[in-house]
Structure formats: C-alpha cells, structure tokens
Amino acid sequence: MKSSPLRFISPIILGLLFNTSFAQEAWTLTSCVEYAKTHNLDIQKAGNSVKTSEVQELQSKLAFMPTANINGGYYWNFGLTIDPISNTRQPGSRQTFSATAAGNWTLLSGGRNLFQLQQARMNRVAAIYQFEEVKNNVSLNIASAYLQIIVNLQLEEVSQGQLTTSMQSLERTKLLFDNGAISKDDYLQSLAQMRNDQGNVTSAMNAVRLTKLQLYQILQLETDFENFEIAMPSLDLESLSLSGYGSVALQSDAVSKQPSVRAAAANAESAKYGIRLAESGRYPTLFFLA
Structure with a gap:
C-alpha cells in the first residue's frame, strides 16, 4: 500500500492544503503540489526510472523463452555458371x-534466469518506492517554502506596523524638540529607532522575495516571477488538533510506511538476489539446440 506524499505533514499544512476559498489567480498549496507532480524534473526522472525497471523485468521474463533464428537468401547469378548436375x-x-x-x-542454468527475474522484480519495487519518495520530498519542500512565505509576509506586516508607529512617534518627538520640550539626544534616539524600523521593513521585504523565489524554482515555472503570488489562507488554529502526533507514533508509522524505508528494504532484497545470481555462475549450463 502506497503512502500519501503528504502523510506526515502537520495539521496546519493540511489545513492550508485543503483550503479552497482562495482567489484562482494566486497559487494555493494544492495547486503548487499538483503542478510539481507533472512538471518537476526530479519527479519526471524518477518516473522514467520506474518505466526502465519495468522494461528490465520484462526482459528477464523473456529470458525463459526459447530463442529462434531464421535466415534466408536469394541469389541471382549472371554469365557463366556451373551446372551442379x-x-x-x-x-x-x-x-x-x-x-x-x-x-x-x-534448460538448466543454475537458476540464473530465476534469480535475474527476482532481482528485476525487486528493482522495480524499489523504483516505485523511490518515485514515491521523490514526490514526498518535493511536496514537503513545497509546503515548507509555502509556509515560510506566509511567515515572512506576516513579519513584513508587523515590521510595517512598527515603522508606522515609529514614524508617528518621530513626528511627536520632533514637535517637542522644536518647542524645546526635550533634548536633541531624545530626538536623535527617536530618529534612530525610525531608521532601524525602516531597515527591518527592507529586510522583511527581501525575505519575502527570496522565499517566493525558492518556491518558484521548486515549481520550475516559466511564467513571469514578478506576477507570482500565493494565496493567503484563513485558518482556525483553535480547531486544529495535534493529538495522535507523538514522536514515537510517527517514528513507528514511518518505519513501516515511509517510501524511503520500503525502498531501502527492496534494495536489500535485490542485493540478496544479486549474490545468488552471481553464485549461479558456478554451475554448468544446459542448452537444447535445434
């Protein structure tokens, strides 16, 4: 049974994934993941590996079949010829x-064909789980980048609010300074705070842009980056439950269901058949020729 690519994402991410009340022109987490499944080069490469393993398994099955060769020739000689009679x-x-x-x-090959087929089957199983693992990793990377954009957008909003407050405070401080109510040091301190908040806003804006670029690169989009926007979700955090997500339970579930673990087990089985395949070379081979 295959595990879902987003099985181990936290409930907050799942809430983002299934929120469908966003504007269509913005990228939701769902649309990002679905787009990556068909356009991400790593996923496409892993999918091609599955197809290759299927072809190799078919070749191993055909090795049990007899081989037939038919040759024909037609000759036309001109001039002097020798009559065979x-x-x-x-x-x-x-x-x-x-x-x-x-x-x-x-007829007999020391079990070489059988071991070769068994190894090809395990290689195909491993390729399938590796394909699921790649989709899992890409989905997690997308979710991580998506959430980081949301966090940075919130930080930018906070820094903008702080800048507005410090600018208002600077106006009051300047008025007091102009009327001699406070010292120049107090005024310069207020000015320095405002400049510091301006720097924080710039840093927050750059952080948003960088995280958007990260998600843009994961999706490998060809559209204009300046028009790339994500949808801001509306979540009721109080309704989200974290029960049943203990570390021990997650680890136990991952060991039995994670594609990476299953792929490693399949590769181990493939290696065992590879050893037996090599050992079969010690035995003689018997052919039937006709």
Whole structure:
C-alpha cells in the first residue's frame, strides 16, 4: 500500500492544503503540489526510472523463452555458371534460394534466469518506492517554502506596523524638540529607532522575495516571477488538533510506511538476489539446440 506524499505533514499544512476559498489567480498549496507532480524534473526522472525497471523485468521474463533464428537468401547469378548436375560451365543466369532455421532453449542454468527475474522484480519495487519518495520530498519542500512565505509576509506586516508607529512617534518627538520640550539626544534616539524600523521593513521585504523565489524554482515555472503570488489562507488554529502526533507514533508509522524505508528494504532484497545470481555462475549450463 502506497503512502500519501503528504502523510506526515502537520495539521496546519493540511489545513492550508485543503483550503479552497482562495482567489484562482494566486497559487494555493494544492495547486503548487499538483503542478510539481507533472512538471518537476526530479519527479519526471524518477518516473522514467520506474518505466526502465519495468522494461528490465520484462526482459528477464523473456529470458525463459526459447530463442529462434531464421535466415534466408536469394541469389541471382549472371554469365557463366556451373551446372551442379553436369559440372560444366554454361552461359546464362541462375537463381537460387536458401533458408536456415535454428533455435535454442536454456534448460538448466543454475537458476540464473530465476534469480535475474527476482532481482528485476525487486528493482522495480524499489523504483516505485523511490518515485514515491521523490514526490514526498518535493511536496514537503513545497509546503515548507509555502509556509515560510506566509511567515515572512506576516513579519513584513508587523515590521510595517512598527515603522508606522515609529514614524508617528518621530513626528511627536520632533514637535517637542522644536518647542524645546526635550533634548536633541531624545530626538536623535527617536530618529534612530525610525531608521532601524525602516531597515527591518527592507529586510522583511527581501525575505519575502527570496522565499517566493525558492518556491518558484521548486515549481520550475516559466511564467513571469514578478506576477507570482500565493494565496493567503484563513485558518482556525483553535480547531486544529495535534493529538495522535507523538514522536514515537510517527517514528513507528514511518518505519513501516515511509517510501524511503520500503525502498531501502527492496534494495536489500535485490542485493540478496544479486549474490545468488552471481553464485549461479558456478554451475554448468544446459542448452537444447535445434
């Protein structure tokens, strides 16, 4: 049974994933994941590996079948030819046709074909789980980048609010300073706070842009980056439950269901069949030729 690519994402991410009340022009977490499944190069490469393993398994099955070769030739000779009956040279032309057929079937090979087929099957199973693992990793990377954008947007909003407050405070401080109510040091301190808040806003804006670029690169989009926007979800955090997500339970579930763990187990089985395949070379091979 295959595990879902987002099985181990926290409830907050799942809430984002299934929120469908966003504007269509913005990228939701769902649309990001679905787009990556068909456009991400790592996922496409892993999918091609599955197809290759299926072809190799088919080749291993066909190794049990007999081999047949049929050859034919048609010859047309002009000029002097030798009559095969009288063994004399005669002018003219001669046409001949020949055909041969041969076949062979491996009867005994020390189990080589069987071990090769079993190894090919385990390689296919491992390729499937590795394909799921790649989709899992890409989905997690997308979710992480998506959430980081939301966090940075919130931090930018907070820094903008702080800048507004410090600018208002600077106006009051300047008014007091102009009227001699406070010292110049107090005024300069208020000015320095405002400049510091301006720097925080700039840093927050850069952080938003960088995290958007990270998600943009994961999706490998070809659209204009300046028009790339994500949908801001509306979540009721109080309704989310974290019960049943203990570390011990997650670890136990991961050991039995994570694609990476299953892929490693399949590769281990494939290696065992590879050893037996190599050992089969000690035994003689018996062919049936016809």
